Amino acid sequence: MRRSQHLFPAPWRLLALLILAAALAGALTPSRARADEAEATRVYIVQLREPPAIDATDRSRRVGEERFDARSPAVSSYGAALVASHDQLLAEIGAPDAKLYSYKLAFNGFAARLTAAQAARLRAHPDVQRVSLDRVKSLRTNASAQFLGLLDPGNGLRNARGLTGEGVVIGIIDSGIDPGHPAFGDREQKPKPRLCRGSWAKESLLGAWLCQRFRKPRFRPLYAPLPDWHGRCQAGPGFPATACNNKLVGARFYANGFRGSFPMDPAESLSPLDADGHGTHIASVAAGGRVTATLGDTVLAPISGIAPRARIAVYKACWLEPGATRAHCAMSDLQRAIEDAVADGVDIINYSVGTGDGGPGDSDALALLAAANAGVLTVAAAGNGGPAPASIESPGSSPWVLATAAATRSGTRYDEVLRYTAPAGVTGDLTMKEAAFTPELRNTGAVNGSLVLADDGLGAADGCTALANAADLAGRIALVRRGSCEFLSKVANAEAAGAIAVVVFGDAQDDGQPITMKGERGVVDIPAVMIGQADGEALATRLLAGDSVQVTLQKGLIASRQVAGNILYKASARGPNPDVFDILKPDVAAPGVDILGAQTPGVANGLRGERFQYLSGTSMAVPQVAGVAALLRQAHPEWSPAALRSALMTTARQDLLLADGGSAGPFDFGAGHIVPDLAVDPGLVYEAGRDDYDAFGCGVGLTGIGDERCDALREAGLSLEAADLNLPSMASHAVVHSRSIRRRVTNVGPAAVYQATVEAPPGIAVAVAPASLALASGESAEYTLTFTSTGTARRSDYFSDEARLPDFRFGSLSWSDGRHRVRSPLAVAPAAIGVEDPVAGHEATGQTTVHVDFGYDGTYQALVSGLASPASTTGTVIDDPLDYYTFQSDDSALPDFIRRQRISVPPGTRYLRVALVATTGGDAEDLDLYLHCPDGACPGGVLASATDAATEVIDLLDPAPGEYLIDIHGFEVSGPEAGYETGVWMVNDAPGPGGFSVLAAPAAAVTGASGEVTLGWAGLDPGELYLGLVTHGDGEHALALTLVEIATP
The missing domain is CATH 3.50.30.30 (Glucose Oxidase; domain 1)
Known part of the structure; x- marks a missing residue:
C-alpha cells in the first residue's frame, strides 16, 4: 500500500503495541551491548511470498486421506525450486554464503547471518513477505500409565486393547537424548534356560558342559526395522552414527541459529547428545521402554513410557548457555527441526517449547500449521506462567496445536x-x-x-x-x-x-x-x-x-x-488465550508434576551420575499426551491430527482441583483431564483442515495467505471468525446480546442418533439447532450454537484492571447417543455494551454517528472529550547501520540515528497519541517510534510502534501525568538522512475546537436494543487531523470508548 507523505491527512490508527517482552527486554538490557562495527551480522529469518511445498503441492488432499509424501517427485521438484530462489535472493544482496538453513516444506524461506543493510534490501524485495530477527524460546519444564487407566484389565488401551504405539514415530524437538540410556534400547537379554540358572550348572560336570554356551549374555531384538522411515542418525561428539537403533530411529541436531546469537556451554556437544537432561526425560516419558528406575543408587520400581513401543526420533534444537541448567532454542533452529521431522515421516511432534510473546503468526507456529496440514499432530506445552490469567504461551496458543496443562497424578x-x-x-x-x-x-x-x-x-x-x-x-x-x-x-x-x-x-x-x-x-x-x-x-x-x-x-x-492426583500444577499456564480470545486454551490437562523419567548421567550443570530424575511442569505433561496420541494413532491410523485432538478433548473429565482446593475450570484445564480409554472410541470428532485454518488465518491477519485465497474461502461458505473455527471447544468473548457460531461433527463410530444437552454458562441462554443429529458411519453434519445474554453482564470502568480481560462464564455442550458422550466446554463473555470504534469524519463542519448495542437495562450517557489538534515537530534522522535501538537516558549521549522529544502530559488527559511519518523517501524509509513513560505509567515502561512502514502510531488511553520521552529511530534510511514529522494529540474533557458535542443519543439502555449517537462539530481548520473521544457510561461506570478521528480536507 502506498503511504501518503503528508502528516496524517487520513485517520491513522494503530493501538499502542506493548513491545514483545523478550525482544524489547533484550534491546533495552545494558548487558547486550551495541556492536562496534556497522557490518556486524545477526541471524534473520526470511519468509517468502510463495507457499511452502506442503501447501503448494498438497492442496487436493482431504482430511483423513493418505499422509503427505515429502519425497514425491512433485514435492522434490517444487522444493528444489524454492531453495534455488533462496540462493538467488542471497546472491542478489551480496550474501551468497550467509545461509544457515533453507525451509521449503512447512515454511518457505531461510535463515541467514546478514548485516542490517542486507536485511533491509530483502525487506524491500517484492518476493519477500517478512524479515525478522531470530528469537529464542525456552524449554518448559512413573505411575502415569496406571493413573491414566492404560493398564486397566477391562478396557485399558495397553492391557485390554494391546495398544503400545507400535509403528508410530514420535518426534522429540528438545535438548537431545542420551542414546545409551536403557529406556531407548532396541534389544533385550535372552534368559538362560531354567536348568542353567541354578547350582546344577556350576556343580555338575554335565551341567557345566551343557550350559557353557549360555555363559555369555545373548540378546534378541525387540523391534524390527521401521518401513517407510526417512530419518537419519547424525553423528557428532559423544554420539556415533551407531547410536541410533530400531527404537531410537533418528537423531539430528541444529545449532546454527543458536551459535549465531548466543555462547554455548563448553560441556555441550555438537551432536544430538543431551547435555541438559530435559530431552532425555521427555523421550522416556513419551515412549521409553520398560526399565527399572533408580534414585541415588537405590532401586525404585519398573517404569515405561506411555507408548512403550513407539519409535523415537530426536531433533536437538535447544542448547545450554554457559552455566545454564535449562536449554534455550533459537527459532531458526526450531523451524528447521520441524521441517525435517515432517520430511522424515514422524506421526506426532512433542514440542515442550514455548515463549510468552508471539502467537499464531510466529514462524514456528506457522511451520507447525503446515505440519498439521501434512498430517502430523503437534502436542505443545501450555506454559509455566500460571496462575496468572492469560498466560498461555506460543505456539500453544495456536488452534492447530494441542496445548497441554499439567496436573498431579496419584501414586x-x-x-x-x-x-x-x-x-x-x-x-x-x-x-x-x-x-x-x-x-x-x-x-x-x-x-x-x-x-x-x-x-x-x-x-x-x-x-x-x-x-x-x-x-x-x-x-x-x-x-x-x-x-x-x-x-x-x-x-x-x-x-x-x-x-x-x-x-x-x-x-x-x-x-x-x-x-x-x-x-x-x-x-x-x-x-x-x-x-x-x-x-x-x-x-x-x-x-x-x-x-x-x-x-x-x-x-x-x-x-x-503418597501424592494426591487431579490437582492442577500451580504454575500451569491459564486462559484466556492472550492471542485470540475466541480460541479456548489450554486444550487438555495431563499428569505433569513429579514425573519420573530418564536423565543424562553426564548432565552439564546438574547433579551427575543419575540415570533417572523427577521433573515437573507443562513440559512433562506434553509427552504424556503425545504418548497417548501415539496409542490412538496406532488404533486409528486414518485419523487426522484434528481428529486425534478432538477425541482427547471431547472424552476428557473435569474433576480437577486447584492448589487451594477450589474447583478448576476450562481456563485451567481446557476440555479437562485426558481419559485415554474413552478417547479411542469418541463417537463424534470435530475435523479441521487446511481450509478451516486458512479461514481462521484470514480473520486474524496471518501473513502469507493472500486476499485472493481469503475471498475464495469466504465465497465457499467458510467463516473467517475465530469463534467459528471447527474446534471441539467454543469461546465467544463479546456477546452484547446474541451471537451464533457454527460447528461440524463427523461420526467415526457406527450409525447413531445424537441428542444435544447444554449446561448454559450463568447469564447466558444457549440454543442448539438442530438439537438432534442422525448420522451414518463417516457422515458429517453442521449445527449452530446461539449464545444470548440475559442482561447480567459485568459493568466496570473501561480503564480498570477488572475490565482488562473479558468476563468469561463457563458451561458445556454434550452430544450423546446413549453410548458416547461428546463434550465441549463453552466459554462465553457477555458484554454490557458494544460500540463502534473508531468512527471518522471528513468535513470542517459536519456530523457522524456511533452505533451502540446494549447488553444491560438502565441509564445510558454519552459524553464527549476534545477535540484535540496535533502539536507538530519536524526533524531529520540518519540511518542506524545496525538497526538496533537501545535506550539512552542521557540526551547528550544520543547517537545521530535517534532523535528525542520530551512532552509533558497534564492531569486530566484522557487520550494520548504520538505519531510519526517520514516526509522524505516514501516507502523506502523505515523509522520507528518509542514512547518512554513515567514510572508505572505503562507496562514495561515503554511503548513502541516498530513496523516496516514509514508511518508509526502509538495510542495510550488514560495516560498518567508526567514527562514522556519520544524517541525516533532511523531503523532504515534510504539516503543520507530522512525527514520526519511527529504529531502529539492530548485529548481531555475541556472544550476543544469545533464545538464538539452530542446531538442525539438513546434515552436509556435496554438489553438487546441498539441505538445511534449523533456527534457534531463546526468550523475546524483545513488540512488537520482532530481527535476526540466519546465515553459511553451508565451513570456510574465508563463502560466503553469510541475514538473519533476527523480529517479535514
Missing part, C-alpha cells in the same frame, strides 16, 4: 532424604536435594554430625560473609539459610569455618521446596544439600532453643510418600 513419590537422629522423639527423614557442584555423597560416604546454625554476626544466618561461630562449626554440619548470595559462597564460608558439610534450607523461592544447587565445580571440598523451608525453619528453631540435632547425609537414603 508414590520417592525422595532422597536427610536423616536426623536426635533429639529423641523427633527423629525422621527430610526431603533433600544434593548440590551439583560439591563432592558427591556417593564418593564421600556418609557424613554424620551435629547440626550448627551458621552465625555471620549479622543475624541473617545466610552464610554470605565469614562466619563468626567457627569454633562451634569445626567438625560439624552447618545449617544455612538460602538467599542473598550464591550457593558457592555459602558453602565456601562454611568450609572455611571448619564445617564438614552444609545443609541449606529454602526460602519463599520455589514455593519453599528444595532445589539442586548449582555452582562452579572443584572449588569446595565438602558436600552440601538443600532441604525445604519449613523443615529448615523447624530445625533452626530447635537449635536456637538449645537442642542438639544430629543428622546423617548419605547417598541411598530414600523415603516414599
